[in-house]
């Protein structure tokens with residue numbers, strides 16, 4: 001009679017114990033606040049801004065202190081804070097520390113598999129080139145991942161603001177770097193200013209090189225951006241995609257093809273895509289049969305974490321246990337790993353049910 005006793009109402013312990021995937025996480029945006037402060041001290045990047053200094057160049061000088069900068073309400077202001085973080089990750093040891101801490105924080109939320117996004121700068125970034133960055137991530141990733149029991153892969157964000165030519169250069173350099181645990185490419189950055197179309201050849205080349213693909217779309221721009229990612233770039237997954245809800249034909253297409261959306265509700269509130277959780281279309285997307293996955297995007301900068309996103313499913317979107325498990329399964333099924341690895345994670349889920 002277990003199934004009668006067993007209600008379908010989730011609780012915190014259930015959410016924590018579920019072995020979860022995280023498919024949409026920017027490594028830089030996952031930085032701990034305390035680590036950002038440490039690194040700012042290390043490199044003497046301080047508020048208030050000095051004339052001609054970096055804080056001013058980045059237009060962060062309208063803030064008196066870091067607290068104020070963390071209260072961004074617009075995507076542009078968020079990106080400025082993101083660039084400040086990049087600016088104080090200068091040495092391989094900074095990158096290793098960041099990676100180790102991020103994996104530790106994820107594991108504490110019950111994440112067992114993560115795809116980490118990172119952008120490779122077009123030029124040397126202080127004391128690191130692209131290979132130094134990847135080596136640092138893989139060094140910490142291997143060590144901490146094995147110790148804590150969390151598997152990771154890397155997604156390279158080609159950043160639309162760099163333009164397709166620069167992106168193609170970065171992509172071609174990736175082909176020469178040997179095995180770096182990279183599974184896919186992405187275009188993040190300013191979606192509203194850079195539509196996907198011009199990236200068609202970059203994505204074609206990425207597939208030829210054996211990479212899987214996703215694009216940020218339907219976050220800062222509307223359904224046409226998602227259509228572009230699908231038709232022009234032929235992506236495997238959509239980063240965000242929530243604004244697909246504005247086009248019923250697109251919703252039917254996403255359902256029929258089961259194209260995964262990487263939904264990040266807290267991110268959408270913090271960057272102003274929706275003004276409240278009540279307005280967020282997550283529940284509508286799920287009920288329509290869209291294959292949604294749940295992710296945290298930039299938890300360090302949003303002051304959130306993956307577990308908090310699952311709490312939103314439970315407390316604010318009214319998801320049952322079964323519905324939450326469906327979202328977790330969607331994530332493992334959509335991961336850029338071989339079929340047998342997916343089966344492994346799906347079977348681990350069975351054990352906690």
Ligand code: ES4
Pocket residue numbers: 026029082188189190191216219267297298
């Ligand atoms: C993004 Cl770094 C980052 N975080 C959240 N949303 C994004 N869209 C494009 N880049």
Ligand code: ZN
Pocket residue numbers: 024026188216239297
């Ligand atoms: Zn993102």
